[in-house]
Amino acid sequence: MGDAPQRRSARWMLVLVACAGAGTMAVELSAVRILAPWFGTSTGVWSNVIGVVLLALALGYYLGGTLARASAPGLQLARVLLLAALGAALTPFLAAPVAGLFLPSDLTLEQLTPLLHWGSLATSLLLFLPTALALGCVCPLALEIICRAGGGSAGNAGGRILAWSTLGGLVGTFATTHLAVPNLGLRLTLLLAAAILGLPGLLLYLVRNGPRREPALFIVALPLLALAPVRLGNAPPAGWEVLEERLSALQNLRVVKRADTDLRLLQVNEGLDSFQSVWQPQAGLLPTGYYYNYFAAPAWWSRARGQWNVLLLGAGAGTAARVISGCLPQGATAAFVGVELDPVVLELGRRWFDLDSPAQATDSMEAVVGDARAALQALGREGRRFDQIVLDAYANQSEIPAHLTSLEFFREARDCLGENGWMMANVGAFGLADPLVEAVGHTLATAFQRPVLALRVPFARNVILVARPQDQAPEPGSESWPVRALAEILGPLEVPGTWRWLDPLDEAPLTDDRSPTEMLQARSLELGWQL
Amino acid sequence: MTWAWGLLLVGPSLGLPQDSIEDLMSRSEVGAALATADQMTAHLDRTSWRVHVLHRAGWLDLALAEARDGLESFPADTNLLDQAGWLAASLSAAELTNDISRRMASVESDELAWTAKMERVAADGRRLSLGAADLRSGLRRAYLACATTLALVLVGLWRLGRS
Numbered sequence: 001m002g003d004a005p006q007r008r009s010a011r012w013m014l015v016l017v018a019c020a021g022a023g024t025m026a027v028e029l030s031a032v033r034i035l036a037p038w039f040g041t042s043t044g045v046w047s048n049v050i051g052v053v054l055l056a057l058a059l060g061y062y063l064g065g066t067l068a069r070a071s072a073p074g075l076q077l078a079r080v081l082l083l084a085a086l087g088a089a090l091t092p093f094l095a096a097p098v099a100g101l102f103l104p105s106d107l108t109l110e111q112l113t114p115l116l117h118w119g120s121l122a123t124s125l126l127l128f129l130p131t132a133l134a135l136g137c138v139c140p141l142a143l144e145i146i147c148r149a150g151g152g153s154a155g156n157a158g159g160r161i162l163a164w165s166t167l168g169g170l171v172g173t174f175a176t177t178h179l180a181v182p183n184l185g186l187r188l189t190l191l192l193a194a195a196i197l198g199l200p201g202l203l204l205y206l207v208r209n210g211p212r213r214e215p216a217l218f219i220v221a222l223p224l225l226a227l228a229p230v231r232l233g234n235a236p237p238a239g240w241e242v243l244e245e246r247l248s249a250l251q252n253l254r255v256v257k258r259a260d261t262d263l264r265l266l267q268v269n270e271g272l273d274s275f276q277s278v279w280q281p282q283a284g285l286l287p288t289g290y291y292y293n294y295f296a297a298p299a300w301w302s303r304a305r306g307q308w309n310v311l312l313l314g315a316g317a318g319t320a321a322r323v324i325s326g327c328l329p330q331g332a333t334a335a336f337v338g339v340e341l342d343p344v345v346l347e348l349g350r351r352w353f354d355l356d357s358p359a360q361a362t363d364s365m366e367a368v369v370g371d372a373r374a375a376l377q378a379l380g381r382e383g384r385r386f387d388q389i390v391l392d393a394y395a396n397q398s399e400i401p402a403h404l405t406s407l408e409f410f411r412e413a414r415d416c417l418g419e420n421g422w423m424m425a426n427v428g429a430f431g432l433a434d435p436l437v438e439a440v441g442h443t444l445a446t447a448f449q450r451p452v453l454a455l456r457v458p459f460a461r462n463v464i465l466v467a468r469p470q471d472q473a474p475e476p477g478s479e480s481w482p483v484r485a486l487a488e489i490l491g492p493l494e495v496p497g498t499w500r501w502l503d504p505l506d507e508a509p510l511t512d513d514r515s516p517t518e519m520l521q522a523r524s525l526e527l528g529w530q531l
Numbered sequence: 532m533t534w535a536w537g538l539l540l541v542g543p544s545l546g547l548p549q550d551s552i553e554d555l556m557s558r559s560e561v562g563a564a565l566a567t568a569d570q571m572t573a574h575l576d577r578t579s580w581r582v583h584v585l586h587r588a589g590w591l592d593l594a595l596a597e598a599r600d601g602l603e604s605f606p607a608d609t610n611l612l613d614q615a616g617w618l619a620a621s622l623s624a625a626e627l628t629n630d631i632s633r634r635m636a637s638v639e640s641d642e643l644a645w646t647a648k649m650e651r652v653a654a655d656g657r658r659l660s661l662g663a664a665d666l667r668s669g670l671r672r673a674y675l676a677c678a679t680t681l682a683l684v685l686v687g688l689w690r691l692g693r694s
Binding site: 126 | 562584585592593666668669670672673681687
């Protein structure tokens with residue numbers, strides 16, 4: 001073989017491995033999003049998906065090496081690419097039946113926690129292992145073809161293949177997360193990945209094996225799959241109707257409405273019985289059991305007059321703002337800065353949750369897209385000070401991001417509070433002795449150098465932490481505690497055992513360096529069900 | 532993130548200072564309502580009203596703990612059994628609900644509503660047990676799927692190694 005055909009063959013193989021790299025990352029990143037409606041996107045689910053893909057790639061490399069001994073590695077390469085394409089294209093159709101094998105219906109999010117880990121592992125193995133295994137075969141086969149064509153030493157060819165495969169993966173990573181999933185949706189993203197893998201595989205098949213009927217089916221099947229109806233994600237709970245569903249770059253979102261009332265919820269990923277934001281037609285206190293109600297108390301305790309400045313870290317669709325704005329003391333107006341990581345949440349908030357329309361015409365909402373910690377630092381640098389900071393940021397439904405529970409974060413928050421300011425944090429927990437509440441509460445107390453009040457929310461599994469930089473929060477049952485306008489929510493907290501103080505410690509349990517929040521949350525769920 | 536429970540209103544049908552406690556509860560003066568209940572001299576009244584107040588205030592786990600303590604002293608009290616049955620079911624405690632339903636069945640009562648209450652708690656227990664069984668069966672299927680896939684992988688590797 002002459003030099004030119006060798007170079008052409010090598011270049012062709014490098015294009016193929018780049019496509020395989022891009023396809024691998026598209027499948028892996030889509031895999032997490034495909035599983036999200038059932039199992040969420042917690043660190044455990046990510047670990048399962050990455051683990052399965054790594055296992056499949058390792059097996060694929062081994063299998064590819066064995067297939068490379070065959071007399072026609074080109075044909076084998078075409079077959080594995082077509083198989084991988086088929087796997088990617090069928091994944092959206094198989095997701096619901098496979099995930100449904102492991103998840104019983106009608107159980108709550110925390111009851112299902114053990115299944116979220118094992119179920120996501122089993123579903124990942126069944127759904128993604130075959131596709132990723134086929135993709136793993138690509139590099140060894142391509143290497144064999146280049147070496148047989150005399151395209152240099154194994155080391156040289158291997159280096160080029162790894163470089164192109166990794167570059168393809170890089171492009172696949174960014175394109176999937178930032179372009180394909182938000183704009184095309186999951187099904188079309190996976191079909192696009194199937195096309196990127198399948199079309200070069202098809203060409204290679206035709207070149208190596210001559211015209212055949214079987215691969216032509218692929219050309220017909222792909223558009224048909226694109227048109228076929230498929231529902232990704234679990235159905236809304238009985239009695240709820242879906243108003244809008246969106247895929248953002250970060251999560252799957254759904255706005256649902258109860259058929260018999262005007263109550264709307266924003267659900268994220270696995271959702272189940274939990275939600276991110278809630279809306280009712282009238283602003284102000286929500287029905288019993290919604291923790292947002294407690295964010296209204298500081299303005300009353302401070303006897304606010306004039307402008308009450310509130311920073312919402314994890315603003316969601318604006319529920320906390322509507323609650324606070326709807327029950328401010330007379331003579332007070334609220335100016336909110338709401339920080340939310342996901343811009344699509346803000347879009348949905350504007351459309352369905354009156355995000356930009358707080359209860360009073362004089363109140364204002366400045367919605368900011370960004371990370372809560374980065375936004376807090378930026379506001380601090382600008383010299384902005386707030387009367388109240390509300391931390392209500394969750395990742396993956398049930399995990400408070402570690403960087404928002406550290407000593408350093410709470411110190412930054414303290415520096416952004418006015419002298420008589422209030423810091424409130426929502427912690428999903430089973431009680432006041434919950435390990436997560438203790439860790440976050442003691443960290444907050446250590447940062448503020450004052451005891452922190454922990455309040456259990458009745459009819460809910462949430463604890464609200466209250467801290468002040470210059471003073472202590474009023475003790476339930478004390479003279480400064482009751483507020484007539486909020487008696488409905490503050491009264492139940494006069495019961496002994498429904499609140500406690502958490503003191504500053506010499507050493508904060510959670511820091512930027514060491515923050516085992518995921519472990520604490522797992523322990524919290526474990527203890528919570530030992531009734 | 533919130534897991535809201537439905538508000539279940541179960542009150543003891545006692546003719547003691549119900550009005551004053553209910554008045555206090557209607558004004559959300561829960562601390563005062565509990566203090567009023569604590570002032571009752573009869574142990575059973577005190578327990579029943581404490582359970583009622585805690586339940587109304589939303590503290591289902593505290594109310595259940597109080598009811599269970601009360602049942603230690605008054606194991607055949609139908610009112611306490613009924614309250615404990617509601618609370619255990621509301622907190623999704625399958626075993627406890629079943630246990631209470633068995634204890635209810637062993638208690639004779641002339642109350643007309645008692646049979647219906649017993650049936651309700653037994654049905655709650657069965658429903659919760661089914662939920663727990665669904666969870667165990669889902670876990671078993673997940674273990675099986677993982678083990679089978681890994682076994683197939685190992686067999687495949689072994690066959691490849693021999694070829």
